[in-house]
Amino acid sequence: MENDKKDHSVTKAILTDIQFWIPVVVLVLGIVILFYVSTGAK
Amino acid sequence: MAEKAFQQTSPRTLHVIGVTSGIAAGVWLGSAAAPNQLVTLNISPFVISVAMVIGVFVARWTVPTLLKGTTYIIADLNKARHLIVWALLAGALWGVANTLTVYAIKDVGLAIAFPIWNSNCVVGLVWGCLLFNELKGADFRQWIKVGGGIAAIIVAMIMLAIVTTKTGVTSGAAFRGILAALGAGLLWGTMYIPYRKAYLSGMNPLSFVTAFTIGEVCVVLVLGTVFLGGIASLKHHIMEAKAILFWVFMGGFFWVIGDLFQQFAAKYIGIGRGIPLANTNQLWGLAWAALVYQIFDHLGTGAIATIITGCLIMLAGAGLIAGAEASDEEQDRWGETIEKECERYGLDRDFVFKTVAGEDPLAKEGYKHEWWDGLIVVTATGIFVGLAFTAHIPPMTINYFWLSLLSACALVSVVIVGWLLHKHTGFS
Numbered sequence: 001m002e003n004d005k006k007d008h009s010v011t012k013a014i015l016t017d018i019q020f021w022i023p024v025v026v027l028v029l030g031i032v033i034l035f036y037v038s039t040g041a042k
Numbered sequence: 043m044a045e046k047a048f049q050q051t052s053p054r055t056l057h058v059i060g061v062t063s064g065i066a067a068g069v070w071l072g073s074a075a076a077p078n079q080l081v082t083l084n085i086s087p088f089v090i091s092v093a094m095v096i097g098v099f100v101a102r103w104t105v106p107t108l109l110k111g112t113t114y115i116i117a118d119l120n121k122a123r124h125l126i127v128w129a130l131l132a133g134a135l136w137g138v139a140n141t142l143t144v145y146a147i148k149d150v151g152l153a154i155a156f157p158i159w160n161s162n163c164v165v166g167l168v169w170g171c172l173l174f175n176e177l178k179g180a181d182f183r184q185w186i187k188v189g190g191g192i193a194a195i196i197v198a199m200i201m202l203a204i205v206t207t208k209t210g211v212t213s214g215a216a217f218r219g220i221l222a223a224l225g226a227g228l229l230w231g232t233m234y235i236p237y238r239k240a241y242l243s244g245m246n247p248l249s250f251v252t253a254f255t256i257g258e259v260c261v262v263l264v265l266g267t268v269f270l271g272g273i274a275s276l277k278h279h280i281m282e283a284k285a286i287l288f289w290v291f292m293g294g295f296f297w298v299i300g301d302l303f304q305q306f307a308a309k310y311i312g313i314g315r316g317i318p319l320a321n322t323n324q325l326w327g328l329a330w331a332a333l334v335y336q337i338f339d340h341l342g343t344g345a346i347a348t349i350i351t352g353c354l355i356m357l358a359g360a361g362l363i364a365g366a367e368a369s370d371e372e373q374d375r376w377g378e379t380i381e382k383e384c385e386r387y388g389l390d391r392d393f394v395f396k397t398v399a400g401e402d403p404l405a406k407e408g409y410k411h412e413w414w415d416g417l418i419v420v421t422a423t424g425i426f427v428g429l430a431f432t433a434h435i436p437p438m439t440i441n442y443f444w445l446s447l448l449s450a451c452a453l454v455s456v457v458i459v460g461w462l463l464h465k466h467t468g469f470s
Contacts, residue, residue, distance in 0.1 A: 010124050013386050019173055019235055023131045026232040030138040031265075033225035037145045037218050038087075038269055 051400040051466055057367055059400075059462055060311030063303045064319025064364065066459040069452050070300030072326025074293045085286070087144035089279045092266040093287055095137060095259050097294025102255040104422045105302060106248035107415045109469050114409035118249035121404070124387050125245055126253050128236035133257025135236075139229035141265060142222040149219025154349075156327045157356055158223035161199055163317040163363070164192055165231020170314035174238050175379045177314060179371030187366040191318065194359025201352035234313040237305060242376070243383050244394035246404070246470055247305035251298075288433035291426060299456060306463060310400070312368065312376070318360035326448070328353055333444035402470035 014020050106115055119126060139159075146155035167188065170176035177188060240250045266276045280287070300323070307316035328349075368376070380398060384391045396403045463469050 010387065014124055014127055017386070019239055020127070020131075022169070022173075023128075023135060023232050023235055026229060027131065027135055027138065030135065030142065030225055030229045033221060034138055034142055034145075034265070037142065037222045037225075 053368075053373065055466055056310045056400055059466055060307050060309070060316060061319060061364060062459045062462055063310065064307035064316050065322060066455040067300045067303035067307055067320040068322035068324075069326055069455045070296050070303065070323075071320060072300075072323035072328075073330065073448065073452050074297035074300055085283050086270065086279055087141060087148055088266045088269050089276075089283050090144050090290060091137075091141040092262050092276065093280060093283065093290040094140065094294045094297070095262040097287075097291030098298055099255050099259040099294075100291065100422045100425050101295040101298040102251060104419050105298060106252050107418050110246070110248050111409060111411040111415050112418070113412060114404065115246075115249045115252050117407070117409055118246050118404055119253060121393070122240075122243050122245055122387065122389060125236075125240050125243055125250065128239055129250050129253035130257030130260075132233045132236035133254040133259075134261040135229045135233040136254070137258045137261035137265065139226040139233070141262065142226040142229070146219045146223035146226060149215040149222065151219075155219060155223040156324045157352060158199055158220060159226040159230065160321040160324050160356065161195065161224065161227040162229075162231035162234075163321050163360065164195060165228055166234040166317040167192065167314040167363070169232065169235050170238065170312055173235060174242065174312070175372075175375035176312045176368075177366075177372065178375040180366065180369060184366040184369070184372075187362045188314070191359040191361075191363035194355050194362065195318075198352040198356035198359065201348055201355070231317070234308060234317060237308045238313045239383070241305075241309035242380050242394075242398065243387065243389055244397040246397070246402075247302065247309055248469060251302065251305060284432055285434040288426070288429040291429055295426070296452070303459060306467075309398075311364075315364050315366065315368075318363040321360055322357060324353055325357060329444075329448060334441050334448065336439050336441060397470055400467040400470060402468045405468060405470070 143155060143159055146159065149155075167176075171178070177184065180188075236254075237250070241247065263276075267273050270276045270279055283290075300320075304316065304320045307319055310316075311319075376398075377395075380394055381391070383389060384394055393403055
């Protein structure tokens, strides 16, 4: 029970952390660029 | 006021360790890019990237296992389990960025692509200031150094981009190549957010990279599978490239060593200062391209002069940024960031401040090497030795004198900086 509460609060801390979302957004952008570059290279 | 980040070892010593780690990172990361020249042999960039990352994955487990042992690494990861998410994320960023660099090299060449993706130091500096209080409380001179450094890097980037029009690259390929290199720079600059966060939370760089490599290999395998049309196709492509796998794996191994030094630089001097130093890898990449592979033979003297001038300006900019040593006030602000991380994620404050100051409190808990550590190292070494027997030297110009000399430089750097890290921090 105690551990569940702790895990839940850590998950909440991660999801409300801007330092998590910035890398996520940049990663998605990188995949888009990669798709464009690899398609154009064919 | 928040506790100062550095109290146990003198700030000066930690700064020297961070700077030398950054320089050693440059030597090894620059050497790691050399095998990517093999893309000229009409092998898919995805195959090169996947093979390199598998090499990284194999090599990645050996160094932390040798230095600390798996029980230490697992205990350290357990201390701040939330950071595993960031380690996987950083690995994913690296995997995508690395694939982009292979495309960039294919389209505009290593000498041009390298400095463009090294714009990651500007990206890292921005994140360092915005998210981790880097340069907060810095005096006017430090800001001038950093501002001048960024300006120099941007000027150099523009110079090197212009040269692409003089190297026979078509405009479409040049655009794609530059876009790929810029994308890699953005991803690699952002990848330092997880790095810095981990070290301000007290994690050992050796533990962080162990989790990092799982994210890295998963993303690259997924990308390779999707872009090459399935697992069977990916496997077929890799088997076709068997003759050069050893060299690409070696590139991955060099990268592992360089990245470890880069991690220690990010830990001890921050990302704003650490990345520019690691980016001296450009000089070493250029040395490999020009001296070992002799790829500039077809270029005119004007283009070569522009490339060299651009690289020198960029290095001067990196040097200016690296010379801006953190003041007491700035270190207080770093301490505030650490306090916030401890509060947000419920970390042991004393433990975190000790590790940031170069101590290794976890080592005092008596974690020892186990029998399976030896098995991991022997297996990884066996894979490299097995691949060496199937390796062929690619049909390209290689100057063995320069290859030996540059390899010797890399070995000297690993001995000196490894000794410094061992003596002052115990690889903490």
